[in-house]
Amino acid sequence: MALSCTAAYGSIGGKDNKPPSSAPSGGASGNTLAAKATTTQIKITQSNGGTSGTSPKALAPVDPNWKPPACWYEPVATPQALKAAVDRLKKNPNSNLVPVTPTLSWGEDLMVDHYEKGKAENGIGDGYENYNLGKNGMFWRGVINQDRANDPESYDCEDTLFWQNARTLPANKHAPTPDVLAAYAYNKIKVPETEVEAKPDTKSTVNLPTWVWLDKGTFKPVKVRAELAAAGVWAETTAKPVALHLNPGTDDAQTYPASGDCAIDDDGSIGTPYTKGDAGRTPPCGITYLRATDGKPYRLSASITWQISWQGSGGTGGNLPDGTFETTQDMDVQEIQSINR
Structure with a gap:
């Protein structure tokens, strides 16, 4: 089974760290003056990781009260x-x-x-x-x-x-300070689609564990830069993946670890890949279903948590709320006490 999961980022700035890509100038034109109210000169550049396309789903701040400027x-x-x-x-x-x-x-x-x-x-x-x-x-x-x-x-x-x-x-x-640019960039995050592997796929068996893992190097820190060159202000945000959370979609299940939070190792891996002979062992990251499905599959969800920090113009820096990206997968669970290998 492949659970499609994802990544995050943002941006911030400061001349004490690295200079803006272009110095402030008097180059605004009549077209800039006549621009509509939602037209901004802030330039968003993804400098590391992720994707330049449109994310399949927006990154959701863990803090529900957080909003961009x-x-x-x-x-x-x-x-x-x-x-x-x-x-x-x-x-x-x-x-x-x-x-x-x-x-x-x-x-x-x-x-x-x-x-x-x-x-x-x-x-x-x-x-x-x-x-x-x-x-x-x-x-x-x-x-x-x-x-x-x-x-x-x-x-x-x-x-x-x-x-x-x-x-x-x-x-x-409401000046465009580095923290404002950081928050604006956070809301423009593009997250790369990544698959979390599971075994057995799509059909599990009561009382036998389903192993979940992510190969090393799949999730890497990503960076996004926001810059308002005409004001000489920039910001760069780094998003670091820190955990995978599993929700089996039913109370009749046991997760490993018990919290459902699987740590992401320094090399970007999660859990341990399933190998032949592991069917009866307890996985470091996974789920055991305790009751079979009855015509309606469980909705197994996997969400990646991203820890987000920024640095910017004038030696500024700080943290933004963690972000999450969640995907779901139908899971059928059978009663038979065996597993295909």
Whole structure:
């Protein structure tokens, strides 16, 4: 029998560990400024292990209350790009308005007053003289995490388009700090499909153990990097497989170990492969069914637990909630006290 199981990862950053792949620059374009609210410049790169495709099933945090960030702020426009957007409005007032928050856009009058003439608008304080042309920095705006777009917390990043000096982050709880990038990357984890071997396969026998194992090197630590180059921030998360949990799908069964948790060895192996003559022995990882199925198979589930940590920009680092990935397999159990070898 092959139980299809899987893996996990995330990301985080810091210039004390390794520099961003590209330095912050004033390269934001008008297209960036006009991007929709859920368009982010955070780049996700899987640097080790796993798969670049779509996972068959998402990694589930062990902590049910944990969520990725709902929104954050990013640099979206240089002074030149902002001026160009307003100049387009001056030539054609019916052209696209300028988005100043994820949900709010301004027309020519407000944009000119606030970003060209330096006037306060809507109680948000002093504006900017001539779009801050000649200054080193960028204008920032909120971004909504598309995976939480319907969450009320996604509206917490509604500060109007604001200036931030180069190589600095906003003094705001929704700044794209390394831990925010780490949490965002965690939610983008791609897990590789891997098969857990079992013997006997699909049909077991009452009171005879089913051996479960995973060959060495099958599960390896994986890494994912999240980087916001325009802000000079990055994060890299490492996910390490630490345990396989077996749930036989019925109370009429005994697991080995009794907890159902089979440790993953340093070489990535789990348990011991079944060999001829092992039918009557107790496996280090496995199950003994105590009652036969009656037309309806048991649903044997196997879940891998991944321990997740991160390091990032400025020597930062920490841990994220463990993640799990679970697969199931139908198991028929017969009464006959024998086993095919």
